[in-house]
Amino acid sequence: MQGILYVSHGSRVMEATAEASAFIQSVKNQVNVAHQEICFLELSEPTVAQGIDLLIEQGASRISIVPVLLLGAGHYFKDIPAEVNKIRRKYPRVQFTYGEPLGIQERITDVLAARINETDVPIEPDAKVLLVGRGSRNPQTKRDIEQVTADLQQKMNIPVDACYLAACEPSFETEFQTSLRESHAQLFIVPYLWFTGVLMQFLETRVAESQGENKSIILCRQLGNHSSMKKALQERVHEACSSVKTI
Known part of the structure; x- marks a missing residue:
């Protein structure tokens, strides 16, 4: 069963966490997958490990990790894989795939x-x-x-x-x-x-x-909740669900 885990950066600023959560929730509503969770890489909860646990409790046997990141850098190449690899040993039968950051568009x-x-x-x-x-x-x-x-x-x-x-x-x-x-x-x-x-x-x-x-x-304002940003993330979600790229 397919699960999706959105991994956002996290912030000590409550407004930032709320903004990211609301944005991702609006994307979740446009994705036809029953089991979707939001987590944060640092400074906020749920953590990556908690998000994976939640999806597996719901019956997910394949989890697509979707980085809510603009560009591929240290968080994408090192930090997110490190957090996923800490917990995936608990679930050897679960398949993990890894999506892409938005990149230049x-x-x-x-x-x-x-x-x-x-x-x-x-x-x-x-x-x-x-x-x-x-x-x-x-x-x-x-x-x-x-x-x-x-x-x-x-x-x-x-x-x-x-x-x-x-x-x-x-x-x-x-x-x-x-x-x-x-x-x-x-x-x-x-x-x-x-x-x-x-x-x-x-x-x-x-x-x-x-x-x-x-x-x-x-x-000027941050990129924020512009409709084009939502569409771009939604496309990355669909790509991650069909991807064979493992983490």
Whole structure:
């Protein structure tokens, strides 16, 4: 019997956990599989192990692990498999398959553009966008963000620079300070983050602290619950259920 386990990052911010749970629940409602559970990699419950236990208690004999992640990095390649492998020894007869993160998709770049446009702030000719990624020690993450940056710049036809909140260079703080010194009258901060949480709170604080620098600084929403994000995850669920890729 098929089971699906959605693995989200987790956060110490209750609003972030609630946002992720509501988003995944809306996707679950569109997937015709009886046994589906949500779990978190860290900082929130249920854990990966608890989610697997719940599915097996319901009779699942095949569990598709669906990472609720934007890109493939350490969480995808190391952390989620490590958590699954800790508990799968208890269930040698259960088959585990592994889905893919969303990856680079044009429709996600469209969501980033939509987040800029929905601010209802007219875009000036000398505007600039700062695309802010989470960051990772995996070199593929930086290559992926650079590709998204190029795609967004082409779509919006305004300069877009990338920066990172951790583990990659240039850092957000370095690039933010550079942008404040530049002649652009407008600076749009575009988070390449799926849900709210500590990192969004940090961006909100830094933008609030820097207002009044003779520059309009506009912080856009996270990718969040946009319909294109739901559709993209739903497709990854169906792929994971038909996949033969094991974890």
